[in-house]
Amino acid sequence: MNNASKPVYLKLRDIISESILDGEYGEGDMLPSVRAFAVEQGANPLTVAKAYQGFQEDGLVTVKRGVGMFVANGAKAKLRDAQRADFIKNVWPPVERQMKRLDIKLDELLENGA
Amino acid sequence: MNNASKPVYLKLRDIISESILDGEYGEGDMLPSVRAFAVEQGANPLTVAKAYQGFQEDGLVTVKRGVGMFVANGAKAKLRDAQRADFIKNVWPPVERQMKRLDIKLDELLENGA
DNA sequence: ATCGCTGTATTATGGCAGTGATGCAGTATG
DNA sequence: CATACTGCATCACTGCCATAATACAGCGAT
Structure with a gap:
């Protein structure tokens, strides 16, 4: 449900977030250009821009x-x-x-996806 | 997030679901009429009907x-x-x-909202 | 049969979110 | 300056959600 049936620009946001958190893009690194990332993800450059926009607003x-x-510096921790x-x-x-x-117990959950 | 920023007819669906699960409406009980529930929830009768529609399709x-x-009989269990x-x-x-x-541990979660 | 309740179908409208195509503005490099 | 890259702004199209007015159809009580 993280990558399904939700707006593309939010999916792209998630992809970037995870990439930063996982260290794929370190602090100071340049992110893929709007157009490049659009091609890579099969999306529209505009949609990518919209996804990027949120990140700049959050610094x-x-x-x-x-x-x-x-x-940005400190982006990962932030x-x-x-x-x-x-x-x-919220979640x-x-x-x-x-x-x-x-009446779902944690037991039945922790055995599976792990 | 369960009752915010999602379509009204889905919120209504959730309300009904919870009411059935919690036993507020037992099996065999009559649900509020489309018009009555619409007034009660400040929604449009059409929207309520749309919410109810899903339940009949699911039996x-x-x-x-x-x-x-x-x-319906067995609705609660179903x-x-x-x-x-x-x-x-999915969730x-x-x-x-x-x-x-x-890196969120269950410990930090189970103390709070309980 | 009549009245008052029930759910259902039709059609139309306004608002909003997501997406897309084009063109403009800033920067680095030669 | 010319080129090729960058992000950014404007406009327009689409689909979904919600609402509305209206009419219809089934059931129960009087």
Whole structure:
């Protein structure tokens, strides 16, 4: 559900986020250009730009006009913190509620996908 | 995130689901009429009808035309099973992946919202 | 039969999000 | 300056969601 049935620009956002968190793009590295990433992902350059836009607003990437977009200093930690906060505040509560409502124990979950 | 920023008819679906699972509407009980529930939720009767429509397609409610919609026999168990399956197949995997990526332990979660 | 409730179907409209094509603006390099 | 790359802005198209007005069809009680 992370990569299905959700807007393309959000999927692209996720891909970039994961790439930064996983260290594929280190701090100071240049991200793929809008057009290059569009081709790579089979998306429209506009859609990629829209995905990138969120990152600059959050200060995670530095834009050098005419040059490219670069991973900002401290982006990895910042991104991690933000995602942790979002997870704890927005993602986990409904999941926990759902588990209680359906009486799903952690045991039945931890055996599988691991 | 369960009741925010998602289509109204899906929110209504969730409300009904929870009401059935929690026993507010027992099997055989009549659900609120389309018009009544619309007023109660501040929604449009058409939107409520759209929400109800999914339940009949899944055999969770029995429609008595001209009378009302009633919770079908075995609806609670059926609903529970379906939601459990969906949770395990679609909801939990990305949650678990996210937890691993962000190094979130179950400990920090189980203390809070409980 | 009549009245009042039930769900259903039709059609039309407004709003919004996602996507796409084109062109413009800034920068580096030769 | 010329070229080729970068990001960015504008416009327009599409589809989904929600709403609305209206009419129809089935059932129960009077």
